[in-house]
Amino acid sequence: MAAPMAARVLRAVPRIRPVPDATRHLHTTPACLKTRAARVRVGKGDKPVTYEKAHAPHYIAHRKGWLSLHTGNLAGEPGAAERAVEDAFLRRFLYGTFPGILADEVVLKRRANLLVICAVLARGLAPARLYFLVGYAETLLSHFYKCPVRLELQTVPAKVVYKYL
Secondary structure (H helix, E strand, O other), X not given: OHHHHHXXXXXXXXXXXXXXXXXXXXXXXXOOOOOOOOOOOOOOOOOEEOHHHHOOXXXXXXXXXXXXXXXOOOOOOOOHHHHHHHHHHHHHHHHHHOOXXXXXXXXXXXXXXXXXXXXXEEOOOOHHHHHHHHHHHHHHHHHHHOOOEEEEEEEEOOOOOOEEO
């Protein structure tokens, strides 16, 4: 009679399972390689894209160049965040100054104290008006940044199409 009673007592006590090893494990999921940022989606083949937009961002320095050239991103150089904000302001300023005629992305180069802005424009304005806008932009940006600003512009008959996606 003692044996069945001992069996009932053992069933009533909750079983404590020993932990095989007292280490913690990190469970991860496989990487989802579907990056879509800064990519032009492929359509029916009727969407014109430029050379800069045709290549994905991971091809920078392999197939396409940097759009902002300066030494602020080197190790130990201060002011990288300020230059990023300045670049965003300059691009918006140029898109507003030359409305609808910027054919490609604007390239910003900082050389010592000189700011050089390179752009490709479509021939949509009269030359006199274009010269006025160039002088206006150079003068205003020189006063904003307290350094010489030079615009290097090239005009093309229409927006340059690299391929159709």
